[in-house]
Amino acid sequence: MYSGPSDHENELMLATVRSFMDAEIYPHEAEVDRLGHVPDELGRQIEQRAIEAGLYAANLPEAVGGGGLSMRAMSLIEREYGKTSHALHAWIGRPTEILLACEGDQIERYLRPCVEARKRELFALTEPEAGSDVMGMKTNARRDGDDWILNGSKHFISGPCMPDFAIVFAATGIDETPRGSRRRITAFLVDVGTPGFDIREGNRCVSYRGYKTFELSFSDVRLGNGQILGQEGQGLELAGKWLSMGRVWVGACCCGKAERIMDLAVQWAADRRQFGKPIGQFQATGFKLADMAMGLRTADLLVSDTVARAEAGLMEDRDAAMVKVYCSEMLGRVADDCVQIYGGMGLMEEMPIQRLWRDSRLERIWDGTSEIQRHIITRSMLRPFGA
Ligand SMILES: Cc1cc2nc3c(=O)[nH]c(=O)nc-3n(C[C@H](O)[C@H](O)[C@H](O)COP(=O)(O)OP(=O)(O)OC[C@H]3O[C@@H](n4cnc5c(N)ncnc54)[C@H](O)[C@@H]3O)c2cc1C
Known part of the structure; x- marks a missing residue:
């Protein structure tokens, strides 16, 4: 079966990631989903094993103590991580790249501790x-x-x-721009425990x-x-720089998850028999599998192309947006079709x-x-025409 883009140099790294997932992650998926939380000792164990395997903070440069992996290597790793629940994946540890904007004391106070x-x-x-309307934010900071x-x-x-x-x-003022008034947004580093800062667990999500x-x-x-990260008034530029690459990682994760789901669908379509033959031999089922394979391969190629653009310094916001929307919608179709192929069993709690x-x-x-x-x-397409 096609297993996404790869190359020789990355095979060793992928073998490490796959054996890590087999040993540390997959065995806990069903239990974490049933419990609705990752027990703290399990989370800390994953974190520790990820450090030992050299996977923690693999995305950050070696200069700050990270793994220094290339974007291509990261996209391949994220594709593997995407096969599991983000509740477990997040414990492996990929500190936000935006922290690279830390300067002076902030490096020892925030960046290094996150890397370590x-x-x-x-x-x-x-x-x-x-x-969605980020500029509508009400959180504000005044001098x-x-x-x-x-x-x-x-x-x-x-x-x-x-x-x-x-x-x-937080909004720290208003800027006048050629397109009118615009909130001035600044990023702050705010320690838990600072007087006046309250943090509590919120709603429980049924995804992950x-x-x-x-x-x-x-x-x-x-x-x-x-406590200002980057420059005052430059918060959204900072966030935007990070968000775009984050969207590519989301796309890679979607490809990994789609592959896992497609493999389950293929197996079921081959094993489950109705009317005396495997259900995969009914065109209505078989064509769903063909569509899954085409969608996944297209999405993988899109991720690969966008990562190449990013490595060449040519990635634009719209490139990352295309990856995010295409890969996540491809995954949605694959997941839904897989439930259909499983029939009633697809909705049973006992099944993954x-x-x-x-x-x-x-x-x-x-x-x-x-x-x-x-x-x-769309905006990137219309802007050159002044629309
Ligand atoms: C589990 C989870 C984890 C998250 N983690 C984080 C996090 O760590 N940090 C963080 O900052 N945020 C986080 N988010 C927030 C997430 O990014 C937002 O949920 C998302 O951006 C959408 O915002 P919203 O939910 O308020 O939906 P809304 O903005 O209210 O949108 C509702 C619907 O309206 C549509 N819509 C809105 N505006 C337009 C428009 N102009 N044109 C067309 N359609 C539009 C949307 O596409 C959507 O379909 C998380 C969300 C979830 C569910």
Whole structure:
């Protein structure tokens, strides 16, 4: 069976990742889904084994203590990780690349501890009233002498466990631009435990059960100037740089999950017999398998092409948007068709399909919905015409 793009140099690394997944991740999937959380000792065990296997912070440069993997290598690894639940995957540890913007004291206080699994961060952009409409955010910070006073709230901010700090995006003023007034957004590093910063577990998601979402609220939280990540007013540029690559990783994960689901569908279509023959021999079932294989191969090629663009410094926002929307929608079709091929058994809790189907659904929503990705693509097409 086609197993996605690969090459000789990456085979060894992929063998390490696959044996890690076999030993440390897959055996726990069903139990974590049933429990609705990853027991802390299990999470810490995965984290420790990931460090030993050299997989923790593999995305960050060697100069800061990371694994220094190329984007291509990362895309192949993420494809493998995508086969499992994000609740477990997240414990392996891929600190947010945005932390590379840390400067001065911030490097020892935030970046290094994250690379070395001594601290965990959250990326806090979304608010109850500002999801897709990021610029509608109400969280704000105002100057008070040399300090900033932060107020507002965030929700759906996700991670494997209670974090040590959050990267919080807040409006710090208004900029006048050729396209009109625009909120000035700044990223702050906010430690859990800072007076006025409340964090609690939020709603439970049926995709990736056990992956936590948090609600954050800020009431007159006093922050020093040294808590600004990057430059004041440059928060969205910083986030945008990271979000685009994150969307490519989402695409790679979707390909991995689609491959796993397709393999289950093929096996079932070959084994399950009705009317005296394997159901895969009925054209209605067999053609679903053919569509899965074509969709997956196309998605893999798109990820591969986009990673090549990124490595050449040529990736644009719309390239990452295409990957995100295409791969997540391909996965949605594969997961849904797989349930259909399984028939009633596809919806039984004892089978993994219903879990993979639930997990797949989130991919079209987080990191920017399919509709928002299409906006990004359309905007890039119309802008040259002034529309
Ligand atoms: C499990 C989970 C984990 C998450 N983790 C994080 C995290 O760590 N950090 C973080 O900051 N955020 C996180 N999010 C938030 C996620 O990015 C948002 O849910 C997502 O961006 C959509 O925002 P929303 O849910 O408010 O939907 P809304 O913005 O309310 O959208 C609802 C619907 O309206 C559509 N819509 C909205 N605007 C338009 C438009 N202009 N044109 C066409 N259609 C539109 C959307 O596409 C969608 O279909 C997480 C979400 C979930 C569910």
